[in-house]
Amino acid sequence: MKDVRLLTLGHKIRLERMKKDIAQEQLAEMAKVSVRTISDVERGISDIRYTNLFQISDALGMTLSELLDFKL
Numbered sequence: 001m002k003d004v005r006l007l008t009l010g011h012k013i014r015l016e017r018m019k020k021d022i023a024q025e026q027l028a029e030m031a032k033v034s035v036r037t038i039s040d041v042e043r044g045i046s047d048i049r050y051t052n053l054f055q056i057s058d059a060l061g062m063t064l065s066e067l068l069d070f071k072l
Contacts, residue, residue, distance in 0.1 A: 007044035030059035
């Protein structure tokens with residue numbers, strides 16, 4: 001069973017990426033992570049390393065606090 005926190009985080013990352021009209025490939029390059037990492041995180045099927053979380057939030061132009069600001 002997928003963890004609701006990971007699903008919610010993945011949804012938030014996808015939403016913010018789409019708001020900025022950024023493809024997964026572009027976000028991966030900007031965040032210096034693999035496309036698979038972005039894909040897995042957005043689908044909530046993979047835990048995310050803390051450093052990758054910082055890199056993704058930076059690439060989206062958000063603070064980590066803003067990225068993690070969601071209700072479960």
